[in-house]
Every structure is written in structure tokens, then in C-alpha cells.
Amino acid sequence: MRYLLVFLAILLAQQSISQTIFPDFLEGTWKRKDRNHYEHWDKLNPRTLKGFSYLFKNGIIVVTEYTTIYHKGKEVVYSAAVKGQNAGKTINFKQTLSDTALVFENLAHDFPKKIVYKKLTDSEISVQISDGEQKKYSYRLLKQHTTNTVLDSTNANPNYNATLAQKLGADDYGMKMYVLVVLKTGSNLTDDKEFINNVFRRHLDNINNLVEQGRLILAGPLEKNERTYRGVFVLNVTSLAEADEILMTDPAIQENLLAYELFNWYGSAALPEYLPSADKIWKLSP
Incomplete structure (x- = not known):
């Protein structure tokens, strides 16, 4: 009986811990x-x-x-x-x-x-x-x-569109959380130009794929700087873990030509709305 009571006590303790x-x-x-x-x-x-x-x-x-x-x-x-x-x-x-x-x-x-x-x-x-x-x-x-x-933003904004705000996931201030990615030079310092060109060609193709999937809404390079920062992404996700998964599809990151830092970022929920216009103003594909 004593051992049974001990077992029951342990079982109840385990249940209480798991019932968060x-x-x-x-x-x-x-x-x-x-x-x-x-x-x-x-x-x-x-x-x-x-x-x-x-x-x-x-x-x-x-x-x-x-x-x-x-x-x-x-x-x-x-x-x-x-x-x-x-x-x-x-x-x-x-x-x-x-x-x-x-x-x-x-x-x-x-x-x-x-x-x-x-x-x-x-x-x-x-x-x-x-x-x-x-x-x-x-x-x-x-x-x-x-x-x-x-x-209440509807009291202050006569142009408020509740349907659009809900579609974009906007809060009361028209904002939402994203993940900001700062790309920087990786640990692979190879000078094989053919290899580098091939990887970055696929890097650009992957950017286009992520845009089409609605997971990447902003991307662009940075000018040369002391911190070896190369560019920025804004990912249309809120989880840093999900951002990691997305970034590991990038060939330049896979090959360690690029590394990255992640930051939670609070910005306008309307950012994705610029993408249709962006697709109409380029003449040459990089």
C-alpha cells in the first residue's frame, strides 16, 4: 500500500506539472x-x-x-x-x-x-x-x-476599410509584426567566381519564389559598409523560428556566402499592397 501511495503521488505531481x-x-x-x-x-x-x-x-x-x-x-x-x-x-x-x-x-x-x-x-x-x-x-x-x-481608429480615420484591415492582419493602428532580416557576409570566403555567380543567381530566383508565396515583401542590397552588412529582407511572418526555416531555402545562406541576423519589427500592415505595383515598374530582370 505504501508503494501504491507513492506511485499515485508521483502520478498526480506529473499531471499537475503538465496541466499548464x-x-x-x-x-x-x-x-x-x-x-x-x-x-x-x-x-x-x-x-x-x-x-x-x-x-x-x-x-x-x-x-x-x-x-x-x-x-x-x-x-x-x-x-x-x-x-x-x-x-x-x-x-x-x-x-x-x-x-x-x-x-x-x-x-x-x-x-x-x-x-x-x-x-x-x-x-x-x-x-x-x-x-x-x-x-x-x-x-x-x-x-x-x-x-x-x-x-478606436475608426473614430479618427474616415477612410478606414475594415475588410482590407482584416485581410492584411492590421491592428487598430494599421500595423502588424514582421521579421526584419539583416543579411551579412558569411563564413565562406571563396573567390571562385563561377560558383559565386551560380549561387547568387539561385539566390535571386529564391527571392522571387518567396515573393510569389507572399512570405517575402521587401528585399534590397545595402551599400558597402564596415559591418559587412549586405542587404535586408522583411518577411511576412511573426515567428523567428519560421523566419529561420524560410531563410534556409536561400542557396547563398546554405552555402555560407551569406549569414543573417533577425529582429522583430512592427510596421505598416499595408506593406504587401505595394507588390503588384512593383511588378509593373521594372524594365530588366536582375
Whole structure:
């Protein structure tokens, strides 16, 4: 009997660990109760929430943080990239189960080590940021509704087209998340001109294929510079992992003639609309 009880205890512990709660209630736009700061979350799929924090400065949105909550196996991970901190690196926090709140922890990080979201009502959330001990601060988030808030873009824009905005995946400000790719010289420094020309010919063909698939909406070279940056892409995806998969179809990257750096980028959701016009103004194919 004693061994049976031990087995049951272990089984229940494993079940409680695996029963992580996904914070769907975060979807939407939230405003801090004490200041003019906002959080916006979009549910990309049943396993992923994509968000960002921002404030208004002289009437312009200033993004301060990019965030993602996603399933990783049986775990739920909260990842955050704060502008101007951690050299732009994303910091991950693992969700731990709580009966009263959702707790995300990374005890190896300096600050914060713990992020707690507690749903008070459908329209109010309590947030606590702490080092797990003495250093902490808390604030409330209030749900914003377009019918009664100055954030309703339809009140300010007489040309607003809801159908087009929905088609393009635009938020209330006509914006959306992309992945910005900075291409740079890779580790393969061969001087075989025939090989290089062949690879970059296929590199350009791959660019055209990605444009036709709707996954690449902007591409262009950079002038010679000290950082060996060669060009930029804007990919019409929100996940850095998906961007990696797309870029590995590029022959120049496969052959290490090019390398890259990735950045989350918040830009106009209308960017893809320029592509039909772009196809009408070139005379010669590169």
C-alpha cells in the first residue's frame, strides 16, 4: 500500500506539472491603470500569443518590448525582448502552475526573475514583476474596448476599410509584426567566381519564389559598409523560428556566402499592397 501511495503521488505531481494553463484571456489591448502604457496581445493560434508593449510619445507609438507566449512541448514559455536591455536578446521565462495566478520564472535572470499575471475580472488584470524576494512592483491592466476608448481608429480615420484591415492582419493602428532580416557576409570566403555567380543567381530566383508565396515583401542590397552588412529582407511572418526555416531555402545562406541576423519589427500592415505595383515598374530582370 505504501508503494501504491507513492506511485499515485508521483502520478498526480506529473499531471499537475503538465496541466499548464494557457493565458488566452490576455488577447486584446490593455492599458496600465496608473500611466499611459499599453500591452497588446494577438492569438496567432491555439498555442501562441504574440504581443508588444508601447506608449505614446508626441502622438506616435513607441514600442518598448516584444513578447511571445507559446507552448514548447508540455511547457508554456514567456519570452521577452526589451528595447535597450540585454543587448536585444530575448529572455525566456518558464510558466509554473498556480491555483490563483499565472507565474513565469527564470531564476537565472537578474531582474525580473518572476512575472505574475492574475486575472481579476474579464476587464482587469493584476501584474507583478519581481526578483522573487524583496524587489518587486505591481500594476493593474484594464481591457480597452474600441467602442469607448480613444484607441478606436475608426473614430479618427474616415477612410478606414475594415475588410482590407482584416485581410492584411492590421491592428487598430494599421500595423502588424514582421521579421526584419539583416543579411551579412558569411563564413565562406571563396573567390571562385563561377560558383559565386551560380549561387547568387539561385539566390535571386529564391527571392522571387518567396515573393510569389507572399512570405517575402521587401528585399534590397545595402551599400558597402564596415559591418559587412549586405542587404535586408522583411518577411511576412511573426515567428523567428519560421523566419529561420524560410531563410534556409536561400542557396547563398546554405552555402555560407551569406549569414543573417533577425529582429522583430512592427510596421505598416499595408506593406504587401505595394507588390503588384512593383511588378509593373521594372524594365530588366536582375
